[in-house]
Amino acid sequence: MSVQKTGVPMSEKQISSQVGKFTSRGVDVYYGDKQALFGIDIDIMENKVTSLIGPSGCGKSTFLRCLNRMNDVIDICRFEGEILLDGQDIYASEIDVVELRARVGMVFQKPNPFPKSIYENIVYGPRIHGMIDGRSDADEIVETSLKRAGLWNEVKDRLNEPGTGLSGGQQQRLCIARAIAVNPEVILMDEPCSALDPIATAIIEELIDELKENFTIVIVTHSMQQAARVSQNTAFFHLGKIIEFGETDQIFTNPRNQQTQDYITGRYG
Amino acid sequence: MQKHIVTAFEDDLKALSHKISKMGGLAEEQLAMSIKALETNDFELAKKTIAADKVIDELELDIEERAILVIAKRQPMALDLRRVIVTIRISSDLERIGDLAKNIAKRVIAIDGQTPKSLVSGFHAMSELAQKLLKDVLDAFASEDVEKAVRVWRKDEDLDALYNSIFRELLTYMMEDTRNISFCTHLLFGAKNIERIGDHATNIAENIHYMVTGVLLTEERPKMDNTSTSKFDFDENSNI
């Protein structure tokens, strides 16, 4: 068991030695008059998995969507504060959101492949981002993306069949392959396993572990065990605020905050 | 402390700590009996003590099984996880304490005769302290009293010091009159067993500290048992 030395809060020490990918400072988000996030300060580390946990409605998805400006499409949603990606303000006026979303991909709770072939699902993104020049380019992207998502062997002989014909777990890996296809730097995942059985979940978790070599991953999950298993850092959200952010190993063995403790141990909060 | 939403989980954890208290009580009893048997040359009590150890061994297995089941079923986190793990560790320390008490009782049978009263006094002081440490550390567990646990942890030094002085004292008796060697040796083994019991009480104290605070007690505790650097080393392999 990893336990920190007397009096040394390991999380702070370790986190500060990692490289920041995203820096969020004083982020407030409102839906109309209702404030959903309050002064979110967090550093998302490069090539690490950061999990966001907390009770329903605490703002995890809202924060996740801030990271690639998916909230922009919600009319009543208002953003204040600052989020830097590699030091650059992603809410600055000169930012091209389409390009931002290519750099920061997203995988959703319910696998949502396009009602098209497996092949088309993968090449769609690269095509709209002008990354494809000819058939061989496309073939290569399809193969490498599916391989990286651990799906290639299962689908290589039926690339022209509809993506919606795959099992739930395969569909979710197809969505991950689709997100990877545009060569993003960050992958956001909102409860990616909640619709999957334990085996499909294990396969995705294994995949997340491999993907972090090349990508920075932020995952929202309601499974404490999953957060403990897949992530290096964990942020606990409650009522729109970050209550505790630290090294995952510490959060799940010795959280500093009573509310965190109550939540992860399943007590009345 | 808030209660778990799942009451059966709450019950499982309570049952575990209840079993530890029970086991602790038995270990205390076992220790008291073995000491009394040695000090009074009570053969029957010694045999009873040896037989009683079985109950403690069974309790350890029971606790271990339950703890594993809790981990499998409830996947405890944070404080709960530390509690379950520490329960397993403490039950193993208590089981060892039971064994050591049994060994002391076995000495009574081996001595087979009268132990001079004058020689028992040092042993008596040592065993009293060991019993107090065990009692205190069990109280600290029940009340999750870290400070009390740390006090036990520090007090073990005194037990080591007493062991050193008994060691020297018995050595002088043995050198004085070779007929003393037999029971002095047995007494010394008994004292060594008591000293080991102190070490287990110390382990338990460390585990209580970890359970409550989540932090390991790492401060170096001065080790006073330096008999092993003396010419004779009476460490009994079976007890270590």
Ligand SMILES: Nc1ncnc2c1ncn2[C@@H]1O[C@H](COP(=O)(O)OP(=O)(O)OP(=O)(O)O)[C@@H](O)[C@H]1O
């Ligand atoms: N499109 C929206 N319009 C209005 N309010 C919203 C909208 N989306 C979210 N909210 C509100 O913002 C708050 C945070 O919601 P969010 O979806 O971020 O929570 P969450 O932590 O992801 O919850 P869950 O675990 O249930 O997915 C909630 O009170 C929610 O009702």
Ligand SMILES: [Mg+2]
């Ligand atoms: Mg959500």
